[in-house]
Amino acid sequence: MSRPIKVTPQLVERVFFLKSEDATHRQIPLALGISMSTVKQLVNQRYANGFLSGGKTPCEPSNPPVDTSVAPTPEKATTALKAVRAKKLAPVVSNTTEAVPVVPAETEKEEPMLLQNQALTPQARKHFGLARNPFVDDVQSTDDVYQTPSVRYVRATLMDAAQHHGFVAVTGESGAGKSTLAEDLEERIKAEGRNVMVIRPYVLAMEASDTKGKTLKSSHIAEAIAYALDPNLKVKSSPEARFRQVHELLRASRKAGRRHLLVIEEAHCLPVATLKHLKRFIELKDGMQRLIGVALIGQPELRERLGSQNAEVREVAQRCEVVELEPLDAELEGYLQHKFARFDLKLADVFKPDAFDAMRARLIHIPRGARPGQSRSLCFPLVVNNLVCRAMNAAAQAHWPQVDAQVIKGC
Numbered sequence: 006m007s008r009p010i011k012v013t014p015q016l017v018e019r020v021f022f023l024k025s026e027d028a029t030h031r032q033i034p035l036a037l038g039i040s041m042s043t044v045k046q047l048v049n050q051r052y053a054n055g056f057l058s059g060g061k062t063p064c065e066p067s068n069p070p071v072d073t074s075v076a077p078t079p080e081k082a083t084t085a086l087k088a089v090r091a092k093k094l095a096p097v098v099s100n101t102t103e104a105v106p107v108v109p110a111e112t113e114k115e116e117p118m119l120l121q122n123q124a125l126t127p128q129a130r131k132h133f134g135l136a137r138n139p140f141v142d143d144v145q146s147t148d149d150v151y152q153t154p155s156v157r158y159v160r161a162t163l164m165d166a167a168q169h170h171g172f173v174a175v176t177g178e179s180g181a182g183k184s185t186l187a188e189d190l191e192e193r194i195k196a197e198g199r200n201v202m203v204i205r206p207y208v209l210a211m212e213a214s215d216t217k218g219k220t221l222k223s224s225h226i227a228e229a230i231a232y233a234l235d236p237n238l239k240v241k242s243s244p245e246a247r248f249r250q251v252h253e254l255l256r257a258s259r260k261a262g263r264r265h266l267l268v269i270e271e272a273h274c275l276p277v278a279t280l281k282h283l284k285r286f287i288e289l290k291d292g293m294q295r296l297i298g299v300a301l302i303g304q305p306e307l308r309e310r311l312g313s314q315n316a317e318v319r320e321v322a323q324r325c326e327v328v329e330l331e332p333l334d335a336e337l338e339g340y341l342q343h344k345f346a347r348f349d350l351k352l353a354d355v356f357k358p359d360a361f362d363a364m365r366a367r368l369i370h371i372p373r374g375a376r377p378g379q380s381r382s383l384c385f386p387l388v389v390n391n392l393v394c395r396a397m398n399a400a401a402q403a404h405w406p407q408v409d410a411q412v413i414k415g416c
Contacts, residue, residue: 129394150185160190163175172287182387213274228247234254234255235254271302307327308329338361357407370383399416
């Protein structure tokens with residue numbers, strides 16, 4: 006039976022010493038032989054204020070934690086931490102006596118969505134027989150776009166907005182492939198010979214407020230439309246004359262048989278006023294015929310801004326169809342098979358069957374303090390690409406023939 010002891014200044018110092026060594030909150034209790042709750046209390050300054058400020062009276066809780074050891078010396082704490090890390094990262098495996106390949110320890114603190122981009126090393130390319138990295142500049146034609154059911158629906162929705170002047174918002178996490186599908190739309194319009202003009206205002210410095218960058222205003226959008234339709238046009242200075250110019254240009258272009266689609270990337274950064282004004286661009290008509298469609302491309306915040314609870318943009322929300330790019334999940338194997346097939350490489354030559362479930366599990370994110378039902382998948386193309394590169398590098402470095410579940414867990 007473990008006995009309760011007082012939390013000493015030495016124990017507090019050891020906890021913060023191990024934190025400075027980049028130990029995780031799970032590794033610290035194993036290295037020091039204390040409970041997880043004690044570590045959380047110490048890190049949250051429940052005890053440290055009294056000890057580390059030179060106070061004489063320890064700030065003890067009403068129910069002192071149960072512990073079985075006193076604080077070890079810094080040297081012993083470091084040794085214990087190394088043992089904990091070695092035990093975690095080198096489980097026994099059947100096909101080799103070497104440790105499971107791992108990436109540097111500091112990556113343990115990364116969120117799955119923030120997996121740092123890592124190039125495929127020359128050693129890994131040689132190990133798996135690749136002429137170059139299949140994840141760099143990998144989408145150069147519409148054939149390179151892997152089509153999940155979600156992607157097919159978004160592609161159809163974008164083309165419909167271009168052909169019939171619809172109003173659509175495409176949302177998805179960073180790396181989900183939103184910009185790729187916008188580029189894919191332009192390529193399909195050219196390849197199919199459709200008479201559609203895609204107009205893209207520059208959003209290089211766009212932010213929701215002028216304190217952080219530059220807001221994209223309706224007057225800027227009008228200028229982008231005018232210059233796209235007539236590059237030599239002298240745009241009028243007054244708002245009334247400028248918008249009249251745009252309306253007349255769109256009318257003349259439509260009579261020539263052309264369709265128009267306004268595509269705004271990073272639309273989650275649009276100011277509220279500009280979001281509201283987009284409805285008025287949709288309402289530019291020739292008789293009863295719309296003259297321009299609008300496609301917004303943005304991160305999940307855009308969906309929230311266009312939600313029914315946001316009264317400020319209710320007129321836009323009622324008219325805009327919001328579609329979301331879903332994670333790969335069940336399509337993960339198909340995505341990687343498609344990706345490697347473009348380089349004449351078989352998926353089975355790189356991955357063992359258990360690697361795919363390990364990847365899906367690795368990319369499940371549960372926000373801090375959330376309930377189990379609030380978990381979400383981050384299995385999006387860019388995140389998958391980064392994880393696969395890390396795993397292939399690690400496997401090549403350890404001379405493993407294939408990437409399996411244990412390699413994925415170590416990355």
